[in-house]
Amino acid sequence: MDNKPYHHKELKKTLIETGLEFIDKYGEEKLSLRKIAEKCGVSSAAPYAHFKDKDDFINAVQQYIMDSFMDSLLTCVDKCSDDTQVLSELGVCYVMFFYNNPLYFDFLFSRKNIHIRLSSENDNPPFELFRKTAGSVLEKMGISEEKIRYKTIAMWSIVHGLSALSSMPDIDVDWETEVKAIINSVDISKI
Amino acid sequence: MDNKPYHHKELKKTLIETGLEFIDKYGEEKLSLRKIAEKCGVSSAAPYAHFKDKDDFINAVQQYIMDSFMDSLLTCVDKCSDDTQVLSELGVCYVMFFYNNPLYFDFLFSRKNIHIRLSSENDNPPFELFRKTAGSVLEKMGISEEKIRYKTIAMWSIVHGLSALSSMPDIDVDWETEVKAIINSVDISKI
DNA sequence: CTACAATGTTATCAGTGCTAAGTTTGGAGG
C-alpha cells in the first residue's frame, strides 16, 4: 500500500531533483518548498531537516545544475586534445548547454551568490575552467600576460553573451550552426 | 497635519518610483506590494487600482528602468557623429550603465518577458538600437548582409557579456578603463 | 447640483516561509 513510511530515506536528493524538475517546467519564481514537499509525499516542514531555509534549498538545486554544466565542459575539454580548437569547442559547448536548457541560464547566473573575478583565482568553476584553458592556450602562443587578460575577458563575454541570447525564448534561427560560425569567426589572435 | 488625503493623485508614479528605490536597495525578490504601498502611505489594496497584479507592477518598474537605459544609449548615439566610433562608444555606454546600476542588469534581463530576435525587427529597444546602428555602420563599410548579422550578434554578445560581468559584485579592477580597452581592442572589421 | 467613474478603504481568503513541540524510527552500545 501507499502508506507513506515515516522515513523517506533519500529525501534530500529527491527534493533536489523534484525541485529541478519543477524549475524546468514552471521556473524558479513559482517554486515553493511546500509544493515540492507535497510532490515528494512529505509534510511541509520536512525539508527543513535537510535545508536551513528556502535559499539554502535553491542553492542546492543550483549546485546540482552547476555540476552537470561543469561535467559537459570538462568532457568537452578532455575530448579536445588539439590546442587550436579547444577554446572554440569549449565556447560552443558552453552556449549549447543553455540552448538545450533555456531555463538554466537565468537560474544559474541571476543569483547574487555567483561572483566572478577577472584577474585572480575564482570560485566560479565554469569561468575558472575557461580562464585556465584560455590562459594555457594563449601562453603557448607567446602572448603577454596583460593581453591574455583582455582576450580571456573578451572571449568569455562573447560566449556568455551568446548564452544569454541562446536561452531566450524566441530564437528563430538554426542556432547551433550560427553559434559555431560566430565563435569560429572570432580569431582570438586578432582580439 | 499628516491626515492623508483620500486621493493621493500621482499614486501610480509614486508607487513605481518607490518600487525602483526599493529594488535598488534590497533587490526584486524582497519586494512586496504591501511594503511599497505602506511606504507610499496608502492601504495594501490601493495599488490594485493601478496595476492588474504584482507582475504588472514589476513590469512597469522594469519599463521605467528600460526607458532610462534607452535615454543613455540614445544620448550617446546623438553625441557621436563619427561613424567609426559610434559602435564602441555605444558599447561602453551600454556596459557602464549596468556598472553604475549593478542591480538593474538581472532585473531587466532575467525576466522572461524580454525576448530578443536576431534576424528581424525586434521588440527589445536597446538591442534594436544596437542592431540598427551596427547595421548602418557596417553597411557603409560595404560588408555583406550575412556578415553583418554575424558581426552584430558577436558585438552585442561581447557588450552584453561584459555587462553581465560589470554588474557582478566583486569587480576588483578599474572597470571603465578595462571596458574601453576591451571594446576598442575588438576591431569589428576583423570579426 | 447630482450622478458616476475613479480611486481609495477595510476585511478576508488562501498560500507561503519558518519555527516550536511532539512522534516515529533506525541503529549503536549495553
Add this chain to the structure above:
DNA sequence: CCTCCAAACTTAGCACTGATAACATTGTAG
C-alpha cells in the same frame, strides 16, 4: 535482545504576502 538517543519526520500555528470583494470618498462631466 533491549534500551535509549539522535535524526528524520509530524502537526500546529505565526507573520507576511498576493489577491479579491464590498464599501467609502472624491473630483468632475453633464
